[in-house]
Amino acid sequence: MGTLLTHATLATMEDGYGLRPDAALAMEMGKIVWIGATDAIPAAYAGYDSLHCEGRLVTPGLIDCHSHVVFAGDRAQEFEARLNGARYEDIARAGGGILSTVRATRAASEADLLAQSLPRVDMMAASGTTTVEIKSGYGLDIASEITMLRAARRIPGLRRMNVVTTHLAAHAIPPEYQGRADDYVDQVAIPSLHAAHSDGLIDAVDAFCETIAFTPAQVDRLFTAARHLDLPVKLHAEQLTNSEGAALAARHGALSADHLEHLSETGIAAMARSQTIAVILPGAYYTLRDTIPPPIARLRDAGIKMAIATDCNPGSSPMTSLPLAMNMACTLFRITPLEALLGTTIHAASALGLTDRGTLTIGKRSDICIWDANHPAELSYRIGATPLRHRIIGGVFDT
Amino acid sequence: MGTLLTHATLATMEDGYGLRPDAALAMEMGKIVWIGATDAIPAAYAGYDSLHCEGRLVTPGLIDCHSHVVFAGDRAQEFEARLNGARYEDIARAGGGILSTVRATRAASEADLLAQSLPRVDMMAASGTTTVEIKSGYGLDIASEITMLRAARRIPGLRRMNVVTTHLAAHAIPPEYQGRADDYVDQVAIPSLHAAHSDGLIDAVDAFCETIAFTPAQVDRLFTAARHLDLPVKLHAEQLTNSEGAALAARHGALSADHLEHLSETGIAAMARSQTIAVILPGAYYTLRDTIPPPIARLRDAGIKMAIATDCNPGSSPMTSLPLAMNMACTLFRITPLEALLGTTIHAASALGLTDRGTLTIGKRSDICIWDANHPAELSYRIGATPLRHRIIGGVFDT
Numbered sequence: 001m002g003t004l005l006t007h008a009t010l011a012t013m014e015d016g017y018g019l020r021p022d023a024a025l026a027m028e029m030g031k032i033v034w035i036g037a038t039d040a041i042p043a044a045y046a047g048y049d050s051l052h053c054e055g056r057l058v059t060p061g062l063i064d065c066h067s068h069v070v071f072a073g074d075r076a077q078e079f080e081a082r083l084n085g086a087r088y089e090d091i092a093r094a095g096g097g098i099l100s101t102v103r104a105t106r107a108a109s110e111a112d113l114l115a116q117s118l119p120r121v122d123m124m125a126a127s128g129t130t131t132v133e134i135k136s137g138y139g140l141d142i143a144s145e146i147t148m149l150r151a152a153r154r155i156p157g158l159r160r161m162n163v164v165t166t167h168l169a170a171h172a173i174p175p176e177y178q179g180r181a182d183d184y185v186d187q188v189a190i191p192s193l194h195a196a197h198s199d200g201l202i203d204a205v206d207a208f209c210e211t212i213a214f215t216p217a218q219v220d221r222l223f224t225a226a227r228h229l230d231l232p233v234k235l236h237a238e239q240l241t242n243s244e245g246a247a248l249a250a251r252h253g254a255l256s257a258d259h260l261e262h263l264s265e266t267g268i269a270a271m272a273r274s275q276t277i278a279v280i281l282p283g284a285y286y287t288l289r290d291t292i293p294p295p296i297a298r299l300r301d302a303g304i305k306m307a308i309a310t311d312c313n314p315g316s317s318p319m320t321s322l323p324l325a326m327n328m329a330c331t332l333f334r335i336t337p338l339e340a341l342l343g344t345t346i347h348a349a350s351a352l353g354l355t356d357r358g359t360l361t362i363g364k365r366s367d368i369c370i371w372d373a374n375h376p377a378e379l380s381y382r383i384g385a386t387p388l389r390h391r392i393i394g395g396v397f398d399t
Numbered sequence: 400m401g402t403l404l405t406h407a408t409l410a411t412m413e414d415g416y417g418l419r420p421d422a423a424l425a426m427e428m429g430k431i432v433w434i435g436a437t438d439a440i441p442a443a444y445a446g447y448d449s450l451h452c453e454g455r456l457v458t459p460g461l462i463d464c465h466s467h468v469v470f471a472g473d474r475a476q477e478f479e480a481r482l483n484g485a486r487y488e489d490i491a492r493a494g495g496g497i498l499s500t501v502r503a504t505r506a507a508s509e510a511d512l513l514a515q516s517l518p519r520v521d522m523m524a525a526s527g528t529t530t531v532e533i534k535s536g537y538g539l540d541i542a543s544e545i546t547m548l549r550a551a552r553r554i555p556g557l558r559r560m561n562v563v564t565t566h567l568a569a570h571a572i573p574p575e576y577q578g579r580a581d582d583y584v585d586q587v588a589i590p591s592l593h594a595a596h597s598d599g600l601i602d603a604v605d606a607f608c609e610t611i612a613f614t615p616a617q618v619d620r621l622f623t624a625a626r627h628l629d630l631p632v633k634l635h636a637e638q639l640t641n642s643e644g645a646a647l648a649a650r651h652g653a654l655s656a657d658h659l660e661h662l663s664e665t666g667i668a669a670m671a672r673s674q675t676i677a678v679i680l681p682g683a684y685y686t687l688r689d690t691i692p693p694p695i696a697r698l699r700d701a702g703i704k705m706a707i708a709t710d711c712n713p714g715s716s717p718m719t720s721l722p723l724a725m726n727m728a729c730t731l732f733r734i735t736p737l738e739a740l741l742g743t744t745i746h747a748a749s750a751l752g753l754t755d756r757g758t759l760t761i762g763k764r765s766d767i768c769i770w771d772a773n774h775p776a777e778l779s780y781r782i783g784a785t786p787l788r789h790r791i792i793g794g795v796f797d798t
Contacts (some may be wrong), residue, residue, distance in 0.1 A: 074777065074780070075780070076736075076774055076776040076777040076779075076780035076781075077776055079729070079736070079776060079779070079780040080735065080736045080737075080776040080779075080780070083729055083733060083734070083735045084735055085735060119771060119786065120784075123784050123786075185591060220632070232632060239489060283782060285731060286730065286782070287732075287782070289730065314728065317782065318780055318781045318782055318784070319781070319782035319784070320781075320784050321782075321783055321784065324723075324783045328477070330482055331686060331688065332581060332688075334482060335482070336479065336482045336483055337478065337479045338479075356780075372518060375475055375476060376473040377475040377476055377478060377479040378473065380475075380478070380479075381473070381474070381475035381478040381479070381717055382475075382717045382718070382719075383682055383686065383716065383717055383720075383723065383783075384718060384719035384720055384723045384782075384783035385519075385522050385717070385718070385719050385720065387518070387522075
């Protein structure tokens with residue numbers, strides 16, 4: 001026996017919004033098994049549990065394809081200190097910035113990390129997220145990176161949320177390796193990658209390619225190791241400066257290149273060739289008061305698919321809501337509401353290498369959101385309000 | 400019998416945050432009756448219903464002192480059309496913009512208006528708002544303005560939310576008065592003010608002083624009528640251009656001048672003298688992609704108190720969350736987290752002329768929020784996440 005949604009306005013996200021008014025959808029055993037008109041429901045589904053959607057918008061469950069939601073501590077007081085006039089150097093000297101999160105994360109047990117991260121996962125769920133990618137990258141030593149990944153992998157056992165995990169030991173250079181980034185890659189990033197992989201803890205490998213982080217040559221070394229393990233790669237690329245990271249990622253067949261504010265024409269051409277997804281992260285742009293947006297029109301013209309994510313992290317994007325990220329992508333970057341919803345459904349699935357979700361299609365997972373809305377543009381139009389009525393994962397409604 | 404909160408981190412908002420760790424608060428008959436240390440609770444309160452706050456942050460209920468939350472229709476498809484390249488003139492020619500909201504609001508019954516507005520009020524409540532100011536201004540004829548105000552006044556009977564209403568017939572010039580703004584003021588704005596006042600429907604009078612709306616002379620005429628009725632005034636001033644509206648409002652002893660992106664030194668001096676509150680509305684600045692922020696440092700230096708509000712409206716600020724407005728005020732305008740919380744508690748109360756709420760003080764209303772947070776800076780630090788644990792109005796918990 002399954003469940004039937006009737007009198008819905010489906011946005012299937014096949015071929016644009018793929019709007020189907022007065023539609024019905026049947027699900028069974030965690031998958032969508034039938035879609036059609038409400039007045040043409042086959043007799044086979046007559047006995048299914050049925051929900052009358054009263055014309056409400058029904059979309060695929062939202063997919064957050066770039067997050068750092070597992071971490072310990074917060075940076076609220078640093079946020080406050082900066083607004084009270086503290087200079088960046090003062091904060092750094094006082095142990096602030098990313099290293100304060102690294103310190104708190106290293107000090108946390110797996111149980112602590114989970115306890116601190118679950119409220120954020122709950123807020124993501126309340127905004128319609130059904131699948132979230134979670135990166136390591138605040139441990140920066142082998143054991144702590146593994147602890148972060150184990151904590152992330154335990155979430156689906158504790159919360160109704162699908163989780164995909166990404167190894168990101170090459171996120172920052174910890175104090176004990178200052179000035180020795182190559183040693184860090186050889187002694188921590190690559191060994192922790194092997195350890196995490198052999199424990200079955202990761203789905204992909206990411207790095208931060210930037211003047212303040214890792215060079216293209218270092219990233220190339222890490223990505224080569226990843227490919228020997230048959231792991232897909234993705235990259236934090238061209239956020240603050242252009243180091244042709246996107247082109248490097250594309251050469252490795254990357255699933256995605258993320259941020260991209262300073263993406264070059266070379267990078268665009270390389271991404272187009274490799275069908276690498278552009279992951280757009282307006283929360284960090286907003287928080288950092290950046291003024292150079294990613295080249296959206298050029299990405300669009302080049303036929304590069306765009307995904308939108310929260311980048312949920314304690315420093316540059318303490319945000320959990322995908323609809324808010326969609327609104328910011330529209331308002332700050334002039335992405336259209338259609339691109340924004342494609343970017344949190346089917347293109348976000350592609351950015352994670354997942355082909356079993358992201359559209360309302362027979363055979364796909366029954367991860368679904370029902371909204372107190374009539375048209376999909378409403379999800380981007382509101383600033384951070386989330387008119388979520390029901391959230392369904394694998395055919396099961398949240399209570 | 401009353402209720403007791405124990406083991407709380409109180410932010411009383413008296414003299415800054417007024418933080419009191421390990422504190423307790425007793426409430427009775429809708430008021431705060433005692434505040435002190437958890438280990439010094441008088442025996443008189445021993446039998447009260449008691450909630451152990453486990454160190455959580457407890458603040459006054461949030462006050463949204465500028466909203467247009469009652470309206471019909473939405474503008475999501477206009478938002479989408481604009482992002483798809485439609486020019487402003489095309490949208491206006493197709494009947495879009497504020498006049499589409501006027502058309503939908505005029506066509507709605509009081510019951511329709513309420514039904515469409517209550518979900519937004521619910522979202523405000525879910526973000527911690529306990530008092531909201533609601534303006535008319537989408538009717539623009541006498542009967543429709545009255546209907547909007549009646550709908551707003553019915554909300555507290557249907558939802559646990561305190562409502563203050565403001566007459567804003569001088570919001571825009573309707574099509575039938577194009578080119579005849581003076582006639583509109585004489586034939587609609589002032590007569591609807593008298594009608595609303597004699598029906599007991601308004602607490603204050605507002606207007607939009609701007610090149611595209613009403614001149615200072617027209618506003619002065621309306622404000623003079625308001626003062627004859629002993630009604631306080633406030634003004635949408637200096638949002639798009641400087642017309643010295645703030646100084647005009649100050650001369651009328653206005654409660655607040657709102658927006659203020661183009662506020663002049665003359666306006667600052669006048670507001671300082673009259674103790675007019677500056678209401679800062681980052682949602683509209685963000686949505687309109689404005690680049691000139693209000694002169695926050697000058698306001699601060701002049702000792703002008705600042706409030707922060709959502710400006711919830713279907714065109715320039717479809718936002719319901721005060722914590723999101725606080726985050727935007729910090730990020731976009733460099734307001735501090737302390738100023739942001741003062742601006743949604745005690746200073747927002749002042750902007751509404753209310754002295755019975757806005758701090759945790761003996762004798763004040765027991766409108767209170769309990770947050771899953773440890774420090775008040777967290778409320779501004781997160782981008783639109785609302786860690787609201789409990790909301791209390793007049794001593795009664797939301798269920």
